[in-house]
Amino acid sequence: MTSSAVPEHPWLLPGALTLNPAAGARPRRTTRDWIIDSLCFLLGLGWVLLATADAASPDPEMAEPLAQPWMIPADALLGLACCVLLWVRRRWPLGLAVATLPLTLFSLAAAGPLLIIYFTVVVHRRTAVALGVTAAGLVTNLAFNYLRPEPSMPYWAATVWGVVLSFLVLAWGMFVRARRQLVVSLRERAERAETEQQLRVAQARQLERTRIAREMHDVLAHRISLLSLHAGALEFRPDAPPEEVAKAAGVIRGSAHAALQDLREVIGVLRAETGAEQIPERPQPTLADLAALVEESRAAGMRVDLRDRVTAAERMPAALGRSVYRIVQEGLTNARKHAAGAAVTVELIGGPDAGLTVEIRNRWPVGGSSSPELPGAGTGLVGIAERVSLAGGRLEYGRDDSGDFRLAAWLPWPA
Known part of the structure; x- marks a missing residue:
């Protein structure tokens, strides 16, 4: 200044x-x-x-x-x-x-x-x-x-005293002005720092809400697709044995209850007041929860073949396991939506240093699906691509040479 x-x-x-x-x-x-x-x-x-x-x-x-x-x-x-x-x-x-x-x-x-x-x-x-x-x-x-x-006093002595007095007043005034400018500058810096801090807090809150929305999209899409699958089975098989009807109704009730619970939690987080005590999040899924996810899809009537060839799975980082879980979850959800009744193969290959490859493959439906297609936002694969990109990996999806739909991701796994 x-x-x-x-x-x-x-x-x-x-x-x-x-x-x-x-x-x-x-x-x-x-x-x-x-x-x-x-x-x-x-x-x-x-x-x-x-x-x-x-x-x-x-x-x-x-x-x-x-x-x-x-x-x-x-x-x-x-x-x-x-x-x-x-x-x-x-x-x-x-x-x-x-x-x-x-x-x-x-x-x-x-x-x-x-x-x-x-x-x-x-x-x-x-x-x-x-x-x-x-x-x-x-x-x-x-x-x-x-x-x-x-x-x-002589003339020149009096003149010198006048000059000295003028310069003393000049120096004093410039000192006062510099001090006031410093105070104003410090005040502006403090206000700017406070404003920047508020912007950082708002950006962090927005990023956290975006992350929550992405997680809820993955969870709710999976659960609602299970609901639609069982509801479609009951619709097209009204003469099913009472035991199968009760089992399907139980799965529908459990999935609906879990979806409502997830929705209630995310709405509570998004409505939380600024500065309020943060609600603790539920534990995030890891690779150990992948078997339960596959069993849940099998219970809904899907034919899922899980091929786990991961070495040193106990050393896998939590963030990597969560990404693998979300990729498989999105792949199974898409298979239920667009290829109902098709067999799905989930294959995991990799280990430390080599990275981890996740591949979900299903046959392309022939003649279209007999049940109406579930509506979707079309952002599931976009969200998975963003997740893989943030992790430093690669994502590929689409029909391969054999006509199957293939969703494959490679994720780095540091030693």
């Missing part, structure tokens, strides 16, 4: 005028401003009284050689007028400094209030403007010491 980047409006800095919402853009003083302005007015008034009393001193050694009787009250009136101008110096610091610059040629009583106005210019205006006002003040300082010489 450079010193040239100074706000042109003094009320943008700490402790300066603020905007009154009820009065539009008119600046309004704060309590701190009133205290500082009152103190500046009293200091300026005290200087006027002191300079007037000194000029009216009867000591002939301290009297100015060119002083006239009318100059003392006139100078005091000019000093009092400059004290009044101190109340509006915040709004027009540069304009007041330029307008009152001729007074610095001869007025001693106005020197105190004018010095305060000069300090205000240094604090609230750019460095170039402050240096310009300083240069003009140094020129008038030469004329002032010539028109009103100090009886007890």
Whole structure:
């Protein structure tokens, strides 16, 4: 941050005028401003009284050689007028400094209030403007010491003291301005950091909800496809033995209950208030749960052949096992939807370092399915492709040379 980047409006800095919402853009003083302005007015008034009393001193050694009787009250009136101008110096610091610059040629009583106005210019205006006002003040300082010489001090000594005083005020004002700019910068950084933190939290929440939605799509699609399969069996076999009907109804009831439970959990998570205690998630499936998934599909009437050729399965990372489970789950769901009654082969091959290959294969249905096709969002394979891509693997799906539908994924398995 450079010193040239100074706000042109003094009320943008700490402790300066603020905007009154009820009065539009008119600046309004704060309590701190009133205290500082009152103190500046009293200091300026005290200087006027002191300079007037000194000029009216009867000591002939301290009297100015060119002083006239009318100059003392006139100078005091000019000093009092400059004290009044101190109340509006915040709004027009540069304009007041330029307008009152001729007074610095001869007025001693106005020197105190004018010095305060000069300090205000240094604090609230750019460095170039402050240096310009300083240069003009140094020129008038030469004329002032010539028109009103100090009886007890040589001309050049008095001039040097005026220069030193001007540079002291300049340095002090620039320090105050730099400190205020630093405070404003730190405040902006804190607000920006807070905003960025809120954005990161919102993005993390959105990513988590997207992940939950993807998981629920996989789970609900699997369970609802089981429901449709058993309901279709009951529809096309109304004369089935009571035992088979009861068994199918039991599977339908269990799948519906599990689907509702899953749906209730995800809705509870998505409706959770910000900052509320997070609801613990149920354990995620792993490779050990794959056998139960296949048995569930077999119980629904599917012909599934599981060929597990994984070595060192106990060393498989949990994330890899979860990905394998979701891929097989999506493959079985698609087979139930689009190739009802077709035999499905699930083959797992691989191990540490070599990676893991998951392949789900089923015959392409001939003549179309006798039952209506289950509706779907068409995002199941898209979600699996994204999951495999995030894991650093490869995914292939479609009809192969033999006419079967093949879904194959390779996932890396670090040692």
